[in-house]
Amino acid sequence: MTSEQPGQSGPQGVLPVPAWDAPDPSEPPGDPFGPGGWAVGNLGYAVDGLVAGATGLLVAEALDVAFTLGGWVSGNSSGRSPILAVGAAFVDLTPAWLKEWAVASFGTGDKAVLFAGMAIVLAVLFVAIGLVARTRHTLATALVGVLGVLALVAQLTRAGASPTDPIPLVGGLAVTLWMLPRLVARTAIEGPSRREALGLAGAAAGVALATAVRGSGGVIAANASASRAAAVPVPSGLPIPAAAGAEIGVGGVGPWAVSNADFYRIDTALTVPRLTAEAWSLRVWGEVEREVTLTWAQLVGKPLIQRYVTLACVSNEVGGHLVGNALWTGWPVRELLREAGAKAGADMVLSRSIDGWTAGTPLSALTDDRDALLAVAMNGVALPFEHGFPVRLVVPGLYGYVSATKWVTDLKVTRFADDMGYWTPRGWSALGPVKTASRIDVPRSGARLPAGRVAVAGVAWAMHRGIQAVQVQVDGGPWADARLATEPTVDSWRQWVFEWDAGPGSHVLTVRARDGAGEWQTAVQTTSDPDGATGHHSVTVAVAG
Ligand SMILES: Nc1nc2c(c(=O)[nH]1)N[C@H]1C(S)=C(S)[C@@H](COP(=O)(O)O)O[C@H]1N2
Ligand SMILES: [Mo]
Numbered sequence: 001m002t003s004e005q006p007g008q009s010g011p012q013g014v015l016p017v018p019a020w021d022a023p024d025p026s027e028p029p030g031d032p033f034g035p036g037g038w039a040v041g042n043l044g045y046a047v048d049g050l051v052a053g054a055t056g057l058l059v060a061e062a063l064d065v066a067f068t069l070g071g072w073v074s075g076n077s078s079g080r081s082p083i084l085a086v087g088a089a090f091v092d093l094t095p096a097w098l099k100e101w102a103v104a105s106f107g108t109g110d111k112a113v114l115f116a117g118m119a120i121v122l123a124v125l126f127v128a129i130g131l132v133a134r135t136r137h138t139l140a141t142a143l144v145g146v147l148g149v150l151a152l153v154a155q156l157t158r159a160g161a162s163p164t165d166p167i168p169l170v171g172g173l174a175v176t177l178w179m180l181p182r183l184v185a186r187t188a189i190e191g192p193s194r195r196e197a198l199g200l201a202g203a204a205a206g207v208a209l210a211t212a213v214r215g216s217g218g219v220i221a222a223n224a225s226a227s228r229a230a231a232v233p234v235p236s237g238l239p240i241p242a243a244a245g246a247e248i249g250v251g252g253v254g255p256w257a258v259s260n261a262d263f264y265r266i267d268t269a270l271t272v273p274r275l276t277a278e279a280w281s282l283r284v285w286g287e288v289e290r291e292v293t294l295t296w297a298q299l300v301g302k303p304l305i306q307r308y309v310t311l312a313c314v315s316n317e318v319g320g321h322l323v324g325n326a327l328w329t330g331w332p333v334r335e336l337l338r339e340a341g342a343k344a345g346a347d348m349v350l351s352r353s354i355d356g357w358t359a360g361t362p363l364s365a366l367t368d369d370r371d372a373l374l375a376v377a378m379n380g381v382a383l384p385f386e387h388g389f390p391v392r393l394v395v396p397g398l399y400g401y402v403s404a405t406k407w408v409t410d411l412k413v414t415r416f417a418d419d420m421g422y423w424t425p426r427g428w429s430a431l432g433p434v435k436t437a438s439r440i441d442v443p444r445s446g447a448r449l450p451a452g453r454v455a456v457a458g459v460a461w462a463m464h465r466g467i468q469a470v471q472v473q474v475d476g477g478p479w480a481d482a483r484l485a486t487e488p489t490v491d492s493w494r495q496w497v498f499e500w501d502a503g504p505g506s507h508v509l510t511v512r513a514r515d516g517a518g519e520w521q522t523a524v525q526t527t528s529d530p531d532g533a534t535g536h537h538s539v540t541v542a543v544a545g
Contacts, residue, residue, distance in 0.1 A: 042131055044187035047199040049130020050123060052179040053144075054203040057083065057122070060172025067168065082151040082169045087114055087270045088355075089154035096427060096529055100315055114270070133184045140184075141177060148173045158356065224274035228389050231277050233300050233376035234329050240306055241327075245486035248495035250457040252442035256485070256495060257308065258324040260379050265386050266313050266322060266400065268422070273354045273407045277382075277390040282336075282374070286350075286412040289341030296390055300376060302331040307371055307396075310463050310493045312434050314399035314423075315528045319439050319537040323461065325492045327380065328394045330373030333366050333411075342367075342413045350419045351393055352410035359405045360421035360430060361395060363413065370396045370464055370491070374408070396491035397464025399532060402432035429531035436462035436521040438470055438496075438513035438537060445539035451504055456482075457497040458511060458537075466490030466516030472498040473510045482511075490516055504545035510538040 064081040091099070091114070106113045125147065133140035148169065155165045183199075246256040277296040284292045306329045313322035337349070342363060349366055352358045366372045372395040376383065383389040388406030395403035401423045412419065416430055424430045438460035443449055460467045466487055471479040485495040500509070512521045525535035 042134070044191065045130045045134040045184060046127040047130065047203070048180065048183035048187055049126040049128065049133060049140075051199045051203045051206075052176045052183055053122065053126030053129065054206045055179060056172040056174075056176030058172075058206040059175045060168040063168035063171050080155070080165045080168055082155065082172065083115075083118065084270055085155040085158055085165070086151050087118060088158060088268075090114065090118075091268050091270065100528075129180070130184070133180055134188075137181065140180065144173065144176055144180065224276050224385065224389070227276035227278060228382050228385070231296075231300075231376075231382040231390065233304075233382050234306075234380055235304065238304060238306055238329065241308055241488060243308060243486075243488040246488050246492075246495065248457055248483075248485040248497045250442060250455045250495075250497050252444075253457045253495055253497075254321075254324075254441060254459065256492070257326060257379065260326070260381070260384050260387065263324045263326060263378075263387065264313065264322045266315070267406060268357055269353075269355050269407075272385045274385060275354060275390060275407060280390045280409065282391065282409055282411065284336060284340040284411045284413065286414050287343040287346035288413050289343065290339075292336065292340045294336060294374075299331060299374065299391065302335070304329055304331055304376070305371065305373075307373065307394075308489050308492045309373075309394050309396050310461055310491065311394065311400055311404055312437075312461065312463065314401050314428065314432055314532050316437075316533065317528060318437070318525070318533050318535045320533075323437075323493070326378050328373055328375040329377035329380070330375035330391075330394065333372050333374045333393065334368075336374065336411075337363075337367055337413070340413065346413045346415060348414050348416045348419060350412040350414050350421065351405040351408050352412070353405050353407040354409050355407065357405070358420075358422045359393070359402050360416065360419060360424065361393075361398065361403045362416075362431070365395055365398060365403070372396065372403075397434055399432035399434055401428060402430075427529055432531055434461070434463045435532045435534055436460075436465070436467075436513055436515045436519065437534075438511045438521060440509060440511050440537055440539050443509075443539065443541050445541070447539075447541045449502055449541055449543050451502055451543050451545065454500045454502045454543075455497050456500050456509055456511075457495065459493045459495055460511070460513035461493035462513065462515035462521075463491050463493075467494040467513050468516055468518065469514040470494075470496040470498075471512055471514075472500070473512075474500065475507055476510075479512070502541075502543045504543050506540060506542050508538050508540050510536050512536050 060082050067080060094102075102113065125143075129140050129143050132143060151169050152166055155161060155169060158165070243256065280296050282294045282299075284294070306327055308325060308327050310323065310325040316322035347363050348360050349363055350358055350360050361372075372393065375388070375392050375394045376390065378384065378387055383392060383406075388408070391408055392406040393404055393408055398404075402421055420430065439458045440456060441458040443454060443456065456472055460470050467484070470482040470484060472482050473479050480498065482496040482498040485497075487494050496511075512523070514520050521536070522534050523536050526533055
């Protein structure tokens with residue numbers, strides 16, 4: 001690289017590269033920041049840092065996309081792309097409370113917020129490196145190196161990381177390290193100029209391009225979309241379970257079956273995996289008599305069934321909305337496990353998604369008569385990408401984090417003593433049976449109502465046990481029975497309504513449910529970690545006099 005001897009000029013390359021630590025020739029003595037003052041004097045260097053950094057990033061992401069499209073190296077993109085790898089490492093290291101706060105504050109936009117935050121942090125770092133490079137060559141190079149090493153660590157510690165994953169990162173780093181001294185040297189000679197404006201525009205265009213390539217996933221997404229559009233996972237004439245009377249018919253209560261667009265979404269995936277059905281396969285291995293691999297064509301050729309099942313997230317707060325009911329089409333995973341033949345002693349299946357996320361599910365819940373599904377369709381259409389296309393697990397009665405693996409590609413038959421799902425070492429229980437819960441949907445908390453007849457209504461759930469009874473309490477008085485909608489299956493939530501004679505004043509309404517085993521939902525308030533929140537849901541309303 002360049003010499004650090006003061007006064008010596010750059011030996012190689014087309015651009016003159018003056019010594020880094022030499023006095024800046026563009027600075028008149030006595031006015032170190034030139035005629036425009038500090039800001040103008042430094043603008044050029046800030047832009048140099050930004051341009052060198054952004055170009056390196058763009059090169060790295062472009063290499064990743066090229067590798068993905070060319071199929072030249074193994075591994076998946078979330079390990080090779082430095083941006084995705086760092087973001088994923090950040091998500092994995094985020095404490096549960098911060099993650100919950102992010103989901104609560106930004107909802108499904110939490111990932112967009114993370115990317116925006118990363119872009120801002122990177123821009124600030126690149127600008128700082130440019131400013132440092134003005135006078136401290138070695139330090140600037142070292143700072144770029146530190147960023148590179150951090151990204152490298154993030155890549156190599158990803159689940160399923162491959163030794164070739166850092167190739168794009170190394171390529172991008174080389175570009176940044178090559179560009180930075182040359183840009184800075186030219187700024188030192190020419191001073192601030194129109195070039196800065198061009199540089200800024202270039203950096204902005206580069207970042208926009210990188211984001212566009214990343215955000216849309218380019219050709220990968222197009223292929224996956226075509227595959228999903230062509231997939232016909234629901235054979236015509238396949239019976240749909242009866243659900244007459246499941247709607248209580250009160251406005252404001254969420255629909256009994258939630259549409260795909262409105263269904264809650266929870267996962268650790270920074271970019272939604274975009275597999276094609278044709279490229280998908282599922283491997284069953286571990287403590288089995290024989291390994292089995294299942295392809296999409298084989299799976300949709302099996303005798304599929306349809307089941308209404310309610311999914312719930314363990315992070316759902318009392319009264320929360322991380323829960324929803326849908327019609328799932330799939331093949332009982334029991335049949336696949338039977339083909340593989342679990343060995344004696346195995347008690348868990350560790351299911352893994354294409355992005356490395358895992359869930360540990362009791363083998364018994366996958367093999368008993370509850371019809372745990374390898375699901376291929378949701379509400380009659382191929383799974384939306386966000387909900388696991390092409391194939392996910394749906395297991396009645398268990399929270400999603402221990403059962404509902406989306407983009408599932410691997411089932412390892414194992415033991416709880418030997419393996420753990422993703423959330424268990426992060427402080428969540430290894431077992432996650434759904435707790436009995438109930439929610440008031442109408443009236444909403446804070447509502448102002450006229451006195452008289454008011455329909456208090458909502459949902460209650462205790463998947464795989466069912467709901468026997470729901471009661472409502474007004475202002476801590478006696479519990480009174482609510483009227484229940486029909487219960488087409490014990491694996492779905494149940495709607496209820498209570499006709500309340502509302503008198504003037506402020507009132508607290510509370511709900512509780514009894515599950516199919518006769519157990520009342522507990523009043524004890526607990527947080528959602530480690531195995532699901534408990535406590536009664538209440539709303540406070542004001543009734544006009
Ligand atoms: N691959 C993958 N599958 C996953 C998760 C994940 O992070 N990655 N999260 C689980 C959790 S915690 C829940 S609650 C459900 C949510 O499923 P949904 O997004 O389709 O509602 O997916 C489960 N499956
Ligand atoms: Mo969850």
